[in-house]
Structures are given as structure tokens and as C-alpha cells.
Amino acid sequence: MDRTPPLDPVTELLTTYNELNSTHIDTLPSPPSALEFLRFVARNRPFVVRGGASDWEATKTWGIESLKALLEGQSIQVAVTPHGNADSPTTNEKRELIFVKPWEEQQSFSEFIDFISAQELRSPSSSSSSSVPEVRYAQTQNDNLRNEYLTLFSHVDKDIPWARIALQAPPEAINLWIGNSRSVTALHKDNYENVYVQIIGEKHFCLLPPVAYACVAERELRPASYVRKDDGCLEIKEEAGDLVPFPTWDPDGDGQETKYSDLAQPVRVTLRKGDMLYLPALWYHKVSQSTNEEGMCCAVNYWYDMEWGGSFYPLCNFARSVGIAALT
Amino acid sequence: MDRTPPLDPVTELLTTYNELNSTHIDTLPSPPSALEFLRFVARNRPFVVRGGASDWEATKTWGIESLKALLEGQSIQVAVTPHGNADSPTTNEKRELIFVKPWEEQQSFSEFIDFISAQELRSPSSSSSSSVPEVRYAQTQNDNLRNEYLTLFSHVDKDIPWARIALQAPPEAINLWIGNSRSVTALHKDNYENVYVQIIGEKHFCLLPPVAYACVAERELRPASYVRKDDGCLEIKEEAGDLVPFPTWDPDGDGQETKYSDLAQPVRVTLRKGDMLYLPALWYHKVSQSTNEEGMCCAVNYWYDMEWGGSFYPLCNFARSVGIAALT
Numbered sequence: 001m002d003r004t005p006p007l008d009p010v011t012e013l014l015t016t017y018n019e020l021n022s023t024h025i026d027t028l029p030s031p032p033s034a035l036e037f038l039r040f041v042a043r044n045r046p047f048v049v050r051g052g053a054s055d056w057e058a059t060k061t062w063g064i065e066s067l068k069a070l071l072e073g074q075s076i077q078v079a080v081t082p083h084g085n086a087d088s089p090t091t092n093e094k095r096e097l098i099f100v101k102p103w104e105e106q107q108s109f110s111e112f113i114d115f116i117s118a119q120e121l122r123s124p125s126s127s128s129s130s131s132v133p134e135v136r137y138a139q140t141q142n143d144n145l146r147n148e149y150l151t152l153f154s155h156v157d158k159d160i161p162w163a164r165i166a167l168q169a170p171p172e173a174i175n176l177w178i179g180n181s182r183s184v185t186a187l188h189k190d191n192y193e194n195v196y197v198q199i200i201g202e203k204h205f206c207l208l209p210p211v212a213y214a215c216v217a218e219r220e221l222r223p224a225s226y227v228r229k230d231d232g233c234l235e236i237k238e239e240a241g242d243l244v245p246f247p248t249w250d251p252d253g254d255g256q257e258t259k260y261s262d263l264a265q266p267v268r269v270t271l272r273k274g275d276m277l278y279l280p281a282l283w284y285h286k287v288s289q290s291t292n293e294e295g296m297c298c299a300v301n302y303w304y305d306m307e308w309g310g311s312f313y314p315l316c317n318f319a320r321s322v323g324i325a326a327l328t
Numbered sequence: 329m330d331r332t333p334p335l336d337p338v339t340e341l342l343t344t345y346n347e348l349n350s351t352h353i354d355t356l357p358s359p360p361s362a363l364e365f366l367r368f369v370a371r372n373r374p375f376v377v378r379g380g381a382s383d384w385e386a387t388k389t390w391g392i393e394s395l396k397a398l399l400e401g402q403s404i405q406v407a408v409t410p411h412g413n414a415d416s417p418t419t420n421e422k423r424e425l426i427f428v429k430p431w432e433e434q435q436s437f438s439e440f441i442d443f444i445s446a447q448e449l450r451s452p453s454s455s456s457s458s459s460v461p462e463v464r465y466a467q468t469q470n471d472n473l474r475n476e477y478l479t480l481f482s483h484v485d486k487d488i489p490w491a492r493i494a495l496q497a498p499p500e501a502i503n504l505w506i507g508n509s510r511s512v513t514a515l516h517k518d519n520y521e522n523v524y525v526q527i528i529g530e531k532h533f534c535l536l537p538p539v540a541y542a543c544v545a546e547r548e549l550r551p552a553s554y555v556r557k558d559d560g561c562l563e564i565k566e567e568a569g570d571l572v573p574f575p576t577w578d579p580d581g582d583g584q585e586t587k588y589s590d591l592a593q594p595v596r597v598t599l600r601k602g603d604m605l606y607l608p609a610l611w612y613h614k615v616s617q618s619t620n621e622e623g624m625c626c627a628v629n630y631w632y633d634m635e636w637g638g639s640f641y642p643l644c645n646f647a648r649s650v651g652i653a654a655l656t
Contacts, residue, residue, distance in 0.1 A: 006649075009646055009649035009650045009653060010646075012645070012646065012649055013642055013643070013645070013646040013649075016641075016642040016645055016646075017639070017642040020636055020637055020638075020641065020642060021637055021638065034363055035362055035363050035366060035493070035494065038363060038366045038367065038370060039366065039494075039496075041370055042366060042369055042370035042635065042638070042640075043635060043637050043638025043639070043640070044638050044639045044640075045637065045638050165363070166363065166367075168367075209639060210639060211639055211642055211643065211646075307370065307371060308348055309348055309349055309371050309373065310348075310349065310370070310371025310372050310373050311345070311371070311372045311537060311538060311539055311640065311643070311644070312370075312371070312372075312639065312640070312643075313344075313348065314341055314344040314345040314348060314539055315341070315539065315639070315640075315643035315644070315646075315647060316639070316643070317340070317341070317344055318337055318338075318340070318341040318344075318539075318643075318646075318647060318650075319643060319646060321334075321337035321340055321341075322337045322646075322650055325337060
């Protein structure tokens, strides 16, 4: 009898997932009910609501001048990197891959926003950053919209009702993001259910489900941070702390692929002004951005605690552990 | 540095699941809303609703005499086995484990119900079956309540509204079960979301989550059926068809355990008259039963299609494939 040898379990996991799921993201015509939302949470699948936040005060009124007026005299925390590579695997001088956090400093909001806008409008292409002294990104993910940016908070929904009702909790954090096309967020995952809302400009998401663990080439990287020297330049300073497990594969291609990376089928979606994205817990995401005519990109996201009970988390962790074993 | 060696992934899966989940079943005071139900579906966790069907016509009025009247003159399909072991791993004369289906025959309902009642009331203990000529169980799982037993259907809810709304489909099958304490349903799983309703007597469920795959000692068993000989006795007849993958471990102990079985933490629950159980898709379940004072046990269950999209099914199948590899 002619028998096909069994697939290795990791290959079978990825091909089964691909057979049962589309790379096309579901698009809803309007925000879902709590019940409709929970069906997506149960499947751990993303969706987008086109124009779901187009009537928000923020979406309708924010721009450089209005934000400067709202935040007049305030300083904000800014992540500074040479290449827009905050929280990214980066090659050091010895050609070793390390995990680099940005230099963080307080800047006046007005100065910050003028910098990112001028940089973008002068040279919008992010393909060559050789002539750029530094890239700035307001990206503190510490519930900043209810703290640092409290004066802006009344212009966005104070939570996402369908998510709050379905998940039975208020958002754990609400974060504001302001930057330009120089910044790219490297592929990573968060332990949160995430509702992402585009206010100004565009964000380009490349999404991979948690089953893709063995595709993303997670490695344990030494931690480092950029530090601003007295001459204003940024240099990498390595740190003592624990190694950081982090994906090193770039789905847009940079040579760190594993033997399973070809089986990854990314879901790609661009959020435009007023669009909402449900980014399910533990999904890998790489995010790049485009600006509006003012040279600015702005988004808000709502993090809700994920469910740790039941089968989902133990099974995702299992896929990770088996993936590690299959790749070593 | 003192480092603990990493757990093997299957052990880690089982211990993580056990740490994050209780063996105590959630008990709801009344039937859930569709949203509340879907939260359990999303977690793939069971619950029980005590008295959730106590006001059903069936629960209030069914008994031997009323059922005889409702089914007067009708014959039904009955599963017949020597030891109450329909669809069970069974040792043949050569001491090999095979998968044995029951002998199926048509009997008058009146004769069937008198037989199970008399057998139970004469000798209710199921511990010794040596003196019992045969065990009968009405257990066709082919939507029998909307076909064979149609005259009884108006006495139960025609579907479970919270399940239909949450899962966006009517039940795929509604099944009636009538037997006595001689019948035990061996540990197995179904590809359905299952709502189980106790009408008469008690059912004792031993439940294991899908992550317990490596605990249940699934083996590929040769198929067989009981056949009634001319002298009325039952004998095993092996069949040609495909091997049947089936759990062979009995959580109540019979020596087929794997090296992982000790890590299985069963959820045990007894359904009494009018109770409802949500038995999530792909959960292993072993079911035994006790009768009422008439010597009868009767239940109804609603099967809803499970969700195949998303992460859940591929990850459960992955746990099975890795479990097979870890045990061979």
C-alpha cells in the first residue's frame, strides 16, 4: 500500500491553519455587537471596521495646530533612534544581533511635532535613512492617553463598548502613538486583546497568528539601549539584564527565516483615517506607517486583558515550546 | 548557575493547563445568555445549569407509563451488548484490544422499556454482570428525536436558544438516550458543541479537556461488532474496515495509562433530573448512569457544529500529533 509519510507536527499545524483560515481579513461595515466581537475573540481572528471611528472628535479635528493648542506648554516622552528601530533586533558593531530599546527623553510637544513633520515633508521616503540624524516616535505604551495626554482623552471614546462588554473589563491601557514614516515597529506579540484606531495617516499591519511561532525565528537577544552622547549622537549601550526572547524574522525579508517561515501566510491590512482593527491576543504584528499631508501619523489603541483560562494560552505556549524544540 | 532542565512540551502543556484551570465545574444558577455562553465556548470550558430544564414537559411528565402511551405500537432501534459496552475498546478471545460496536435491532418500545426497568430493579448493581444475559440501550445518535421519536419532540425545547444565537446555527442533531445503569459510554470525544439535558435518573460524567490527548492512550483498534446468533447469544465479529483511533485509558483505572495519564485532572459532574451540561467540543467524556425508582435513565442532547476556523482546532490537532510522537 502506498502511504505518505506523516508530516512533522509543526508543518501539519501550519498547513492545517492555512487550509482552515484565509489571509483575507474580515471587514465589518460597522462596529460589531459584543456577541459578534466575542465570536472573533473565540476564533482568535482579526477584523477591520472601515470608518468605525470616523465620527470621533479626534478623527475630525486633530492636526498639528489643534494638537499644539491642546498640548500647549507640555512636554512628552519621546523614543529616539537612529533608524526608526525602537524595540527592535539590531546588528551591533560586532555584527551580533541584539535587542535595542530607544533613547527616551522629554521634549516639548510643539518641538517634537514640528520635527517629525518637517523630516517627513522634506524627505518622505523611508528607504534611505543615511542622511537622517535621528527618528522620533511618541510611543510610550503605558496608558499614556489617560496620563501624559489626558487633555486629549475626551476626544476619543473612553473605551470600546463592545470589547468592554464581551471581555467584562475596562481597557487595561489606552495608548496614543504619534510618528512619521521613518518608524517601523518590529514583528512582536502582546498578551492583550487589542483594538487599534487610526486617527491621522495610515498604518500598514503585517499579521501572523500565534500558531506561526516556528516561523518567526525567536531568539534570546542581549538587551541594549540607545544613549544620547554629549555631542547629541546616539550610540548603542549593551545592558546586563536578562536575555530578551524576540522574533528575528522580518516577513518582508531579511534572511533570518527558519525552515518553517515559508509556511507563514501573513494577513496584511492598511488602516486609514477612522478605521479600527481588532488585533487578537498573541498575534505577531509588524507595523509601518504613512503620514497625512502634514507629515504626521497618529493612532490610539485599547489594550484589554486576554483570557488566560481555558485551552488557548496553554496551547499557544505549547506551539512555542514544540517550535523551539523543532528548531534546535 | 543552577538551571532546571526544561520540561518536555507535553508535560508543560498539561501542567500549564492544570495551573490555569480548575477541576471544579462552573455552576450557573440559570441558563446563560448567548454572550455568557459564548465566553465558555471561547475558553472551551464546561458548565452545568442546575434545574435548567426542570420546567420542560419531558422533565415533568415522562415515565415508563407516559412514554409507553406516547410511543404505543412503535418500535425503536436498540443497541445490544453483553456488558453495556457499546462502542468500546474490548478484549477479544485472543486478549487483543478491539473496538466493538453493539448489535443493533428493532424492538417494540414497550418491550424495551420493560426489559431495562426489570433488569435494573431486579439487580441494580452494575459491578457484576455475569448473570446478565444482555444490556440494552436506546442510543442512536442520528438526530433520533426529530425522527424515530418525533412524537416526543414537542415535550422538549426544540433548540437551545442561547446556543443557537451564540453559534449562529440550529442544532445539527438532537438525540434521545434511554437505558439503565448497566450501560457505560467509554471515554471518547465528539466534534460538536454539546448541550446535555437530564430528564430522568442521573448521568455521571468524567471529563477531560482536549489538551489531555497524550493521557488517554489513543490506539488504532480493529473494528468489530456484536452479532446475535440463532440461539440469541451475542458474539464478537471482527470487520475488515479501517482501524478506529480510540482512547483506551479508563480514567477510573484499568491499566492502559500512558506516562502522561497521571497529569490528567478529570472534571467530574453528576447531572440530576432537569440539569443541563455544556460539554465543549473535543472534550473527552466517559459517561455512566443511575436510574430513577422506575429503573430508567433518560437524557436528551443537542449537538451544534463546532467552529473549525481560527486557532482552536489546528492547535488541538497539533497536541494530538505531538502526543502521538511523544508516545511512540
